[in-house]
Amino acid sequence: MWKSIAVFISIAALSPGVGAETYPSKPIMLVVPFAAGGTVNMMGRLVAEQMGEKLGQPVVVDNKAGAGGAIGAGFVAKAAPDGYTLLLGSMGQAVQPLLTKRLSYDPKKLIPVAMFSTVSNVLAVSNNTPAKSVSELISYSKANPGRLNMASAGMGSINHLIGELFMSRTGANFVHVPYKGAAPASVDLLSGQVQVIFANLPNVLPYAKAGKVRLLAVASEKRDPAIPNVPTFAEAGVKDAVVESWYGLMAPAGTKPEIVKKLQDTLLVVANDKRFISQLAEQGARPYSGSSADMTQLQEKEGKRWGEVIDHSRISLD
Incomplete structure (x- = not known):
């Protein structure tokens, strides 16, 4: 009898459907x-x-x-x-x-x-940044190299990479300032300690709605329904920057x-x-x-x- 039980347990353990049937059985x-x-x-x-x-x-x-x-x-x-x-x-x-x-x-x-x-990922700027459009931001950065700080969630983060992609496409000049996350980076954008960020929309949407930061463009193929008045990068003249x-x-x-x-x-x-x-x-x-x-x-x-x-x-x- 014990041998029969052991064989049954072995077969059950090897059965491919057992895991799916009992899963999950705990948090x-x-x-x-x-x-x-x-x-x-x-x-x-x-x-x-x-x-x-x-x-x-x-x-x-x-x-x-x-x-x-x-x-x-x-x-x-x-x-x-x-x-x-x-x-x-x-x-x-x-x-x-x-x-x-x-x-x-x-x-x-x-x-x-x-x-x-x-x-969507968006280009946001602090309210103390003189540029009111993507073209103005690019022109200002070229005329004032080293004056605009670009925040990110850290070296090699998606915020950082989009910024590098943008600069390579446009010739814009930003100084990268890495943070330990998107949240502290966004907070310093509010205070104007940094002037530019390429951020996930949810990180800056509440601030944009409150008028505390400006959104200049969205890195999508189409305008985002949450911010219909914000142009895409392509509409703003920046090609091949959909992220x-x-x-x-x-x-x-x-x-x-x-x-x-x-x-x-x-x-x-x-x-x-x-x-x-x-x-x-x-x-x-x-x-x-x-x-x-x-x-x-x-x-x-x-x-x-x-x-x-x-x-x-x-x-x-x-």
């Missing part, structure tokens, strides 16, 4: 690799609530900030591949390996699950395919949920459904694009 940790206050954190908390409701288990956000997101990403890459430790992934995972040879984790140890949202920030979930490599699929399918349901779409709109974001395969292709595309910008600008964290 899931969602690691947000940046501090509270920025767009990545906001996205993580919005999706965690919705995922928890649909999976029947709490999805708990844990902020593990530092090293431009590498600390949080490394934590997940080294976690048990059981579906209970996930990463709020973004463009950063495509860019980090291009910035340093001393990355604390193997990028191949993270696999895409699915994408769920996107936000949308996207967000999704990633899991440790080795996670069972059926668990990844369950997470993917759940996340795609969330991305099309009317209440979730409304919550995103309130923050200046939009739903962006994409499968695990879609996310993999996008990461490869982003890696090639930003690799060229990084090489041109000679950006390195080593």
Whole structure:
């Protein structure tokens, strides 16, 4: 009898459907690799609530900030591949390996699950900046080299990279000032200590609505519905500068395919949920459904694009 029981347990353990049927049976940790206050954190908390409701288990956000997101990403890459430790992934995972040879984790140890949202990136300036348009900003920066400080969430952050892309396209001259996150960078933009930032729209939208900063352009193919009066970069005369920030979930490599699929399918349901779409709109974001395969292709595309910008600008964290 005991031999029969042992055989049954062995078969059950090897059955490919068991993990998906019982998963999740306890709370899931969602690691947000940046501090509270920025767009990545906001996205993580919005999706965690919705995922928890649909999976029947709490999805708990844990902020593990530092090293431009590498600390949080490394934590997940080294976690048990059981579906209970996930990463709020973004463009950063495509860019980090291009910035340093001393990355604390193997990028191949993270696999895409699915994408769920996107936000526009905008060019914002402080109210004490004389320029009222993109062309005026470019002209002023060229006439006054070294006078305009460009804030970012850190060296090699997407804010920084968009700024470098903009300068290479236009010949504008900004002095890069890296911060430890988008939130403190935006605060100094308000005070005028820095004059320029290329930011995720949710980071600066409340300040723009209150008239505390000016938005000069949006790095999207079309105008953003949240700021319909703000022109695109193309409309402002800057070509080939479309940069949308996207967000999704990633899991440790080795996670069972059926668990990844369950997470993917759940996340795609969330991305099309009317209440979730409304919550995103309130923050200046939009739903962006994409499968695990879609996310993999996008990461490869982003890696090639930003690799060229990084090489041109000679950006390195080593």
